[in-house]
Amino acid sequence: MSNPRYDAIVIGAGIIGAAVGLELARKGFKTLNVDKQPAAGYGSTGNSCAIIRTYYSTIDGCAMAFEGYHYWRDWNEYIGSDDPAGMAKFIECGTLVMKTPHNHHLAAAMRMSNELGIPFEEWDPVRLAERMPSWDLKSFAPIRAMDDPKFGTASEDALTGAVLWPKGGYVNDPQLATQNIAHAAQQAGGEFLYNAEIVEIRATVDGRIAGITLADGSHIDAPVVVNVAGPHSARINTLAGIEGTMKIGTRALRHEVPHVPTPPDFKQERFAMVTSDSDIGAYTRPASGGQILIGSEDPPCDQRQWVDPDNFDRQLSDQARVQVMRCAQRLPTLGIPNRIGGVVDLYDVSDDWIPVYDKSDLGGFYLAIGTSGNQFKNAPVAGKLMAHLIESCENGHDHDEQPLSMHLDYLDRDIDLGFYSRNRAVNKDSSFSVLG
Ligand SMILES: Cc1cc2nc3c(=O)[nH]c(=O)nc-3n(C[C@H](O)[C@H](O)[C@H](O)COP(=O)(O)OP(=O)(O)OC[C@H]3O[C@@H](n4cnc5c(N)ncnc54)[C@H](O)[C@@H]3O)c2cc1C
Numbered sequence: 001m002s003n004p005r006y007d008a009i010v011i012g013a014g015i016i017g018a019a020v021g022l023e024l025a026r027k028g029f030k031t032l033n034v035d036k037q038p039a040a041g042y043g044s045t046g047n048s049c050a051i052i053r054t055y056y057s058t059i060d061g062c063a064m065a066f067e068g069y070h071y072w073r074d075w076n077e078y079i080g081s082d083d084p085a086g087m088a089k090f091i092e093c094g095t096l097v098m099k100t101p102h103n104h105h106l107a108a109a110m111r112m113s114n115e116l117g118i119p120f121e122e123w124d125p126v127r128l129a130e131r132m133p134s135w136d137l138k139s140f141a142p143i144r145a146m147d148d149p150k151f152g153t154a155s156e157d158a159l160t161g162a163v164l165w166p167k168g169g170y171v172n173d174p175q176l177a178t179q180n181i182a183h184a185a186q187q188a189g190g191e192f193l194y195n196a197e198i199v200e201i202r203a204t205v206d207g208r209i210a211g212i213t214l215a216d217g218s219h220i221d222a223p224v225v226v227n228v229a230g231p232h233s234a235r236i237n238t239l240a241g242i243e244g245t246m247k248i249g250t251r252a253l254r255h256e257v258p259h260v261p262t263p264p265d266f267k268q269e270r271f272a273m274v275t276s277d278s279d280i281g282a283y284t285r286p287a288s289g290g291q292i293l294i295g296s297e298d299p300p301c302d303q304r305q306w307v308d309p310d311n312f313d314r315q316l317s318d319q320a321r322v323q324v325m326r327c328a329q330r331l332p333t334l335g336i337p338n339r340i341g342g343v344v345d346l347y348d349v350s351d352d353w354i355p356v357y358d359k360s361d362l363g364g365f366y367l368a369i370g371t372s373g374n375q376f377k378n379a380p381v382a383g384k385l386m387a388h389l390i391e392s393c394e395n396g397h398d399h400d401e402q403p404l405s406m407h408l409d410y411l412d413r414d415i416d417l418g419f420y421s422r423n424r425a426v427n428k429d430s431s432f433s434v435l436g
Pocket residue numbers: 011012013014015016017018034035036037041042043044045046047048049050051052196197198199228229230231232255256257344345346347368371372373374375376377378
């Protein structure tokens with residue numbers, strides 16, 4: 001066997017892969033991130049809405065997200081040195097979430113925020129009307145498909161209020177943020193190989209990882225390989241021969257994000273916030289050039305599109321139009337362009353929409369997968385988590401027998417990493433949606 005030049009190979013250079021490479025390199029591992037794309041952040045990360053919010057359905061989800069918020073706030077400190085390509089910016093505009101019966105009027109989210117010290121403000125309908133004068137505050141639930149004769153019809157009810165989490169917002173350029181992390185990893189000695197597709201994952205006869213083989217036939221060996229392949233995570237697990245060995249599976253879900261101009265009466269500087277509205281099944285995010293990005297919260301009436309990650313339609317469809325029309329229910333002056341712009345990309349969805357950050361049954365092969373459309377914000381914390389897990393397991397710790405914990409420095413709180421186990425029971429507290 002050849003002598004490995006690397007201590008660890010990270011498959012993927014998206015935001016999570018780059019962060020795993022960075023934290024391993026900072027611990028002294030000789031790392032190589034390998035990506036078939038030409039640069040960092042060119043996979044699904046590049047089309048992320050990059051929303052930074054702190055409300056999830058579980059306390060562990062909220063804790064990780066609030067810890068993650070601090071890294072975006074202190075971005076330059078985390079990266080450590082100025083990237084000549086420029087630095088990504090965190091726009092802290094706040095995140096406003098409608099209270100609905102669907103989310104139990106946010107009772108659990110507020111309780112968990114109180115427990116973690118995450119500030120929030122409750123807005124009653126009067127305050128909501130004052131702060132968002134161009135909104136129609138009627139309730140439109142249940143969310144309907146466009147061919148439903150009652151599509152767009154308001155009910156007798158009105159929204160009961162909203163909650164503003166001021167410590168939140170979005171990152172202006174997710175690709176640049178990833179390149180910033182890759183730059184920091186290189187400063188720490190990490191290497192990146194682009195335009196290189198992994199076609200084989202090799203193991204030793206005694207069941208440990210040996211290395212990877214690229215499409216050009218070259219072999220790269222390392223005692224540690226980490227699957228951070230985003231929507232290709234299940235493919236990579238198949239290459240590693242571990243499919244069927246874990247209780248939680250992952251698969252690629254197609255997702256459309258239309259971008260539309262904000263209406264003239266909706267002044268970005270005054271009203272621009274991230275919103276999440278389960279009454280119309282949409283989330284929105286302001287963007288440069290006076291645009292609004294509209295994502296779907298995947299209501300049951302919209303068919304989920306599970307796809308082959310190497311063969312899916314990148315054109316927007318009627319799904320984008322229905323998302324814009326639902327948003328126009330809340331914001332009636334929103335124009336609905338004939339030709340709608342936007343992006344189509346894939347979530348790597350786990351069975352319970354909570355990621356898998358874990359080891360695997362193949363010694364030396366690790367998993368940071370199933371990010372389910374909601375882990376961009378957590379990338380810096382996920383990088384630390386994985387580096388801690390890999391270092392501990394390589395030093396002989398049995399994480400399956402005795403799940404590790406990790407200290408969240410900003411929150412001064414420990415989290416149990418067993419929460420992210422590949423062999424957990426499906427988490428019934430999850431929203432089973434992009435909200436995690
Ligand atoms: C439309 C959209 C909106 C989103 N909005 C948000 C949001 O607002 N907030 C939030 O927190 N999260 C959001 N997410 C989720 C978030 O963006 C992802 O969780 C995150 O970007 C995943 O990063 P990653 O590094 O795991 O994957 P990726 O960025 O997909 O990186 C995986 C990399 O692996 C490479 N790769 C795969 N197979 C191979 C192979 N065989 N050989 C070599 N390289 C390979 C790919 O080329 C790719 O670059 C969104 C996602 C999407 C798609």
